[in-house]
Amino acid sequence: MKLTRVSSWLLVKRVAIAGILVVVLLVPQLFSTFFASSIGVQSLVLGIAAASIIFLNAVVGMVSLAQTALYGVAAYTTAKLAVDLGVDPWLAALVAVGVTVVVALLFGAVASRSEGIYFLMITLASAVITYYFFSQVTAFGSHEGINGVTPPALLGKPFVDPTGMYYGALISSVLIYLLVRYLRRTPFGYALQGVRDESIRMRALGFNVPLLRTAAFAVGAFIAAIGGVLLVWYNSSISPGTIDLTRTIDLLTIAVIGGLGRLEGAWLGALLFTVIQTYSPRYTDRFETLIGLVFLAVVLTSPGGIAGIAGSLDRWVQRRLAGRTA
Amino acid sequence: MIPRRIRAELAHRFAGGLALLVLVVAVAWVLARAFGVVGGTANVPLFIVVTLNGLTLAALYFIVASGFTLIFGLMRVVNMAHGSLYLLGGYIGLRLVEHRVNYWLALVLAALAIGVVGLVMQQVFLRWNQGQDLRQALITIAISVVLADQMIPTFGAAAVAIKAPDGLNSAVRFGLYDIRYPTFRLVVLGLAVLIGVSLWYGIQHTRFGMIIRAGVDDRAMTSALGVNVQAVLAVTFFVGALLAGLGGVLGGTMIALAPGQDASFLLSSLVVVIVGGMGSLAGALFGALALGLVAQLSGVYLPAGYTNFSILLTFALLVFVLAVRPIGLFGRR
Numbered sequence: 001m002k003l004t005r006v007s008s009w010l011l012v013k014r015v016a017i018a019g020i021l022v023v024v025l026l027v028p029q030l031f032s033t034f035f036a037s038s039i040g041v042q043s044l045v046l047g048i049a050a051a052s053i054i055f056l057n058a059v060v061g062m063v064s065l066a067q068t069a070l071y072g073v074a075a076y077t078t079a080k081l082a083v084d085l086g087v088d089p090w091l092a093a094l095v096a097v098g099v100t101v102v103v104a105l106l107f108g109a110v111a112s113r114s115e116g117i118y119f120l121m122i123t124l125a126s127a128v129i130t131y132y133f134f135s136q137v138t139a140f141g142s143h144e145g146i147n148g149v150t151p152p153a154l155l156g157k158p159f160v161d162p163t164g165m166y167y168g169a170l171i172s173s174v175l176i177y178l179l180v181r182y183l184r185r186t187p188f189g190y191a192l193q194g195v196r197d198e199s200i201r202m203r204a205l206g207f208n209v210p211l212l213r214t215a216a217f218a219v220g221a222f223i224a225a226i227g228g229v230l231l232v233w234y235n236s237s238i239s240p241g242t243i244d245l246t247r248t249i250d251l252l253t254i255a256v257i258g259g260l261g262r263l264e265g266a267w268l269g270a271l272l273f274t275v276i277q278t279y280s281p282r283y284t285d286r287f288e289t290l291i292g293l294v295f296l297a298v299v300l301t302s303p304g305g306i307a308g309i310a311g312s313l314d315r316w317v318q319r320r321l322a323g324r325t326a
Numbered sequence: 327m328i329p330r331r332i333r334a335e336l337a338h339r340f341a342g343g344l345a346l347l348v349l350v351v352a353v354a355w356v357l358a359r360a361f362g363v364v365g366g367t368a369n370v371p372l373f374i375v376v377t378l379n380g381l382t383l384a385a386l387y388f389i390v391a392s393g394f395t396l397i398f399g400l401m402r403v404v405n406m407a408h409g410s411l412y413l414l415g416g417y418i419g420l421r422l423v424e425h426r427v428n429y430w431l432a433l434v435l436a437a438l439a440i441g442v443v444g445l446v447m448q449q450v451f452l453r454w455n456q457g458q459d460l461r462q463a464l465i466t467i468a469i470s471v472v473l474a475d476q477m478i479p480t481f482g483a484a485a486v487a488i489k490a491p492d493g494l495n496s497a498v499r500f501g502l503y504d505i506r507y508p509t510f511r512l513v514v515l516g517l518a519v520l521i522g523v524s525l526w527y528g529i530q531h532t533r534f535g536m537i538i539r540a541g542v543d544d545r546a547m548t549s550a551l552g553v554n555v556q557a558v559l560a561v562t563f564f565v566g567a568l569l570a571g572l573g574g575v576l577g578g579t580m581i582a583l584a585p586g587q588d589a590s591f592l593l594s595s596l597v598v599v600i601v602g603g604m605g606s607l608a609g610a611l612f613g614a615l616a617l618g619l620v621a622q623l624s625g626v627y628l629p630a631g632y633t634n635f636s637i638l639l640t641f642a643l644l645v646f647v648l649a650v651r652p653i654g655l656f657g658r659r
Contacts, residue, residue, distance in 0.1 A: 063460060110644070110645050110648050111648075113648070113652040114648075114652060116459060116460065117402070117404050117459045117460060117463055118600075118604070120404070120460070120463060121404060121596050121600060122600060122644075122648070124593075124596060125593060125596050125597055125600060125641075125644060126641070128589065128590075128593040129593075129638070129640060129641045129644075133635075133638060136635075137635065244586075244589070245589035245592075246471075246474075246589075249467055249470075249471055252464075252467065253468075253471075256464060285479070286475055286476070286479070287475075288471055288472075288474070288475035289471075289472050289475040289476060291471070292468050292469075292471030292472035292475060293468075293472060295464075295467075295468040295471065296465065296468035296469065296472070299461060299464045299465050299468060300451070300465065303461060
C-alpha cells in the first residue's frame with residue numbers, strides 16, 4: 001500500500017508536469033497574440049539570460065552580475081552587424097555569440113581568481129563599465145542605441161505574429177537546459193562542481209582552478225549571448241537602458257525568485273517577473289518597488305526560490321504519504 | 327619545459343612590470359601633452375584645473391568609499407545599498423537646505439539620518455544573517471532597488487544641485503596663471519583629509535579602534551574577551567552609512583543629484599575598494615586617488631576621438647591591479 005500511495009503521487013506529478021509542458025508548447029495557439037508575445041516570448045528570453053546566472057551558481061558556485069552586460073554585448077554586436085553593415089541575421093548572431101564569449105574570457109580571467117562576494121563585486125564592476133562603454137561610444141549609438149534590427153525571416157515579425165519567435169525561444173531554452181544537464185555529467189562538469197565545493201582541494205589535486213572558472217564563465221556567457229541575440233530580435237532595438245544597473249539587478253531578481261540552485265527556476269522566475277511587470281501597472285506605478293519587495297521576501301524567507309519551495313513541497317507530500325500508511 | 331610554479335611567478339612579474347610601464351608611459355604622456363612637447367601648444371592652466379578636478383573627485387570618492395570599506399572590513403558585509411544611501415543623504419540635505427536650514431547643520435543632520443537608516447537596515451535585516459555574505463549582499467541589493475524606486479516619486483527624476491553655503495559658492499583665484507577654481511571643491515578636499523585623518527586616528531589610536539581591529543582579525547576571540555561585538559558592529563554600520571550620507575550632501579553640492587547616481591557611486595566605491603584592497607583605509611585613499619585622477623585626466627588627455635573611451639581605462643586599472651595583486655594593493659588575506 002505504501003508504495004502505491006507514493007507512486008501514485010509521482011504519477012500525479014508527472015501528469016501535471018506533462019500538462020504544463022503541453023500548455024507551454026501550445027501557447028501561441030491557446031493564448032492571445034499579446035500574451036504569447038509579451039509574456040511568452042519575453043519570459044523565455046529572460047529565462048535564458050537568468051539560466052546563465054543559475055548555471056554559474058548551481059554548477060560552479062559563482063554568482064555573476066555580468067550576465068546582463070554580456071547579453072548586451074551579444075545584442076549590440078548583432079544589431080551593429082545587421083543594421084550598420086547589412087550582415088545576414090544568422091551570421092550576425094553567430095559572430096555575436098563568438099564576440100560575447102571572447103569578452104567573457106577577458107572578464108572571467110580578471111574575476112576568476114576571486115570567489116564568493118569578491119567575484120560578485122568584480123563582475124558587477126565589469127557590468128557597469130560595459131554599460132558606460134555602450135552609453136558613451138558613438139559607434140554604438142551612445143544613448144540612442146541601435147534601432148531597426150529585423151529577425152531572420154524564419155522567426156517572423158514578433159509583434160504581428162509571435163509564433164516563430166516563440167518557438168525559436170522555446171527550442172533555444174530546451175537546448176540550453178539539455179546542454180547544462182549534459183555538461184554536469186562530463187568530466188569538465190564534475191571538475192566545476194569540485195571547484196564549487198572544495199576549491200582549495202581541487203587546486204591541491206592539480207586542477208587549474210582559475211582556468212576552470214574562466215571556462216565556466218565562458219559557457220555562461222554563451223548561454224547569455226543566445227538570450228541577447230533573441231532579445232535584440234524580439235525588441236528590434238538595443239539601447240544602454242537595456243543593460244543598466246536596474247536591468248542587471250532585475251535579472252538577478254529573476255534568478256533569485258526562481259531559485260539559484262535549480263536551472264528550471266530561471267524560467268519560473270522569468271515568468272513570474274514578466275507577469276508582475278506586465279500586469280502591475282494597472283494597480284501601481286511603482287513596479288520596481290513591488291519587485292524589490294518580492295525579491296526581499298524571497299531572500300529573507302526562502303533562499304531556494306520558487307524551485308526550492310516546489311522541491312520541498314514535493315518532499316513534504318512524499319514523506320506524509322509514506323508516513324501515513326507506515 | 328618550465329615548471330608551472332615558476333611560469334606563474336614569471337607571468338606575475340611580467341604583469342607587474344607591464345603595469346608599471348603603462349603607468350610611467352601614461353604619466354609621461356599626460357605631462358608631455360600638458361607642457362606642449364607633443365600635440366601642439368602647452369596648456370599648463372588646463373592641466374592644473376583638470377588635476378584639481380581629479381583630486382577633488384577623489385576626495386569625494388574617498389569619503390564615500392571609506393564608509394563602504396569600513397563596513398566590509400569589519401563585518402564582511404558588501405553593502406550594495408551604499409550608493410542608495412549616498413543619494414538619499416544628498417536628497418535629505420537638499421530638502422533641508424531648501425527649507426533654509428544652515429548648510430553645515432543640514433550636512434550633519436542628513437549624515438546622521440543616513441547613519442540611522444543604515445543602523446536600522448543592519449539591525450532588522452542583516453544582524454541575523456551574519457556570516458552568510460552572499461545572502462546579505464542580496465538583501466542590500468533588494469533594499470537598494472526599493473530605495474531607488476521610492477526616491478524618484480519623492481524627489482523627482484531631474485538633476486538638482488544643493489546650493490553651496492554663502493561665501494563658498496564662488497571661485498577662488500590662485501596667484502598662478504590667473505586660474506579661478508570653485509571654492510567648494512577645495513572645501514571637499516579639505517574635509518576628506520580631515521575625515522581620513524580622524525578615521526585613521528580613531529582606528530589606530532583609540533580604544534574603540536583597537537576593538538574594531540581586533541574584531542576584524544578574530545571576531546570570536548574578541549567576543550570571548552568580553553567585548554560586546556554586536557554593539558561594535560552596530561556602531562561600525564552607523565558610521566559607514568553616515569559617511570555615505572555625508573558624501574551625498576557634499577557630492578550633491580559639488581556635482582548634482584540625479585537618479586542613477588546611486589549606481590555610479592556604488593560602482594566608484596566598488597572600484598576604489600577592489601583596487602585599494604577590501605577593508606583597508608589606506609587602500610581606499612589610494613584607490614580613490616587612482617580612480618579620480620584616471621577619470622578626469624583621461625577625459626582630456628586621451629587622443630582626440632578616443633576621449634569617450636575613458637571609462638575603459640577605469641576597467642584597465644581594475645584589470646592591472648587584479649592581475650598583479652588579486653586582493654587589491656593594500657588588501658590582507
